[in-house]
Amino acid sequence: MKFSNEKPIYIQIIDLVMEKILKDEWKLDEKIPSVRELGALIEVNPNTVMRSYDKLQQDEIIYNKRGLGFFVSLDAKDRILHARRSNFLLHEAPNFFQMAKLLGISREELIQLYNDN
The missing domain is CATH 1.10.287 (Helix Hairpins)
Known part of the structure; x- marks a missing residue:
């Protein structure tokens, strides 16, 4: 993924996740890539991805099932x-x-x- 200098990377990752949800690439109540998987895919430090996922959880776009990973919220x-x-x-x-x-x-x-x- 090519990042712009106009916004922090973690915000651009949030935008990416939301776009995938809106385009039905990541479906409601389905598992999304782990922090490490997404970090490797877009060539970003997993800590940056985790920051994005934390914000998405706060906004109730995704949720974490302990031991299973992150999932798209039903009303995302x-x-x-x-x-x-x-x-x-x-x-x-x-x-x-x-x-x-x-x-x-x-x-x-x-x-x-x-x-x-």
Whole structure:
């Protein structure tokens, strides 16, 4: 995995895990790679992966079955969508609309672009 310098690596791992869950690559209530497995796969120190998994557990995206490993929570998708939607509406959308207004992009142009996608 290629990491960017814009965000801490553990956050990028969290994003990776959430993306895999949203894309159904990692299904609800199924086991996910161990800390060591994921660390080896993406070439990252297992301690960094553990930090990511700890945060995902706090956010109830994954859970640990003692002795068995980590599993995707049953409501992980709903939690991820809620968090990402809130983040988009609070942080990204205002910047987007501010830039559109600054550049003189009309509401109609935005609607057309939205409908085309």
